[in-house]
Amino acid sequence: VSLDGKTVKNSSDLRKKLDNASANVTYKVQRGDKTHDIVVNRQKACGYRLVATSDKGFDAFADGKRIVISSGALSFAETDQELAIIVGHELAHNVMKHIDKQKINQTGGMAIGFLIDAIAASQGINTSGGFARDIGGISGNAHSVSFEQEADYIGLYLTARAGYSVANAANLWRRMSMENSPEMIDMTSSHPANAQRFIALDKTESEIAGKKHNGKKLWPDGVQIPDL
Secondary structure, eight states, X not given: OEETTEEXXXXXXXXXXXXXXXXXXXXXXXXXXXXXXXXXXXXXXXXXXXXXXXXXXXXXXXXXXXXXXXXXXXXXXXXXXXXXXXXXXXXXXXXXTHHHHHHHHHHHHHHHXXXXXXXXXXXXXXXXXXXXXXXXXXXXXXXXXXXXXXHHHHHHHHHHHTTOOOTTHHHHHHHHHHHSOGGGGGOTTTSOOHHHHHHHHHHHHXXXXXXXXXXXXXXXXXXXXXXX
């Protein structure tokens, strides 16, 4: 009905009011014919939507604002723990702003490509924007492997911090590689080579287990989380 005494018109209006609200907010809610005041202490949390699609194929990705998981991926996950590991990986892409960084890289590459196209045009050569398109695409994927490695590493920490076990995480990705098309076995242009990936995941799992055992904070080593 209202937030801090201000009438709420709809969900969009509620979101706007929450953006400008103080740390503690008072909701007036209506249940049946009665109204109740509920005080909520606000805390920072991940504001990314989790979307499930009806796609039967295996697909999970992040776009900077959402985490999207297909019904095929949901069915593939045998336990909540495995699903949490998948979500943690995609969440890490959003948290580390990988999508934004790829767009910046792509834009820079396209600018260089446009320049080459223009030089070619001045010499009477029509490239049909080919250099802008190709260099932009290459630049957009320039750091894909390192982004995937970072998402693997930070994703396991996010999963562990959420209270889920990260044991046998490498096994999950092994099954994923076997389940998907043969091309995924060696998709080194945008993902780490599988053997390298499995070793890194096992190492991160041991690192997290060691910190838990020694009572240390579960925080990835040498990582600066961007201001969200």
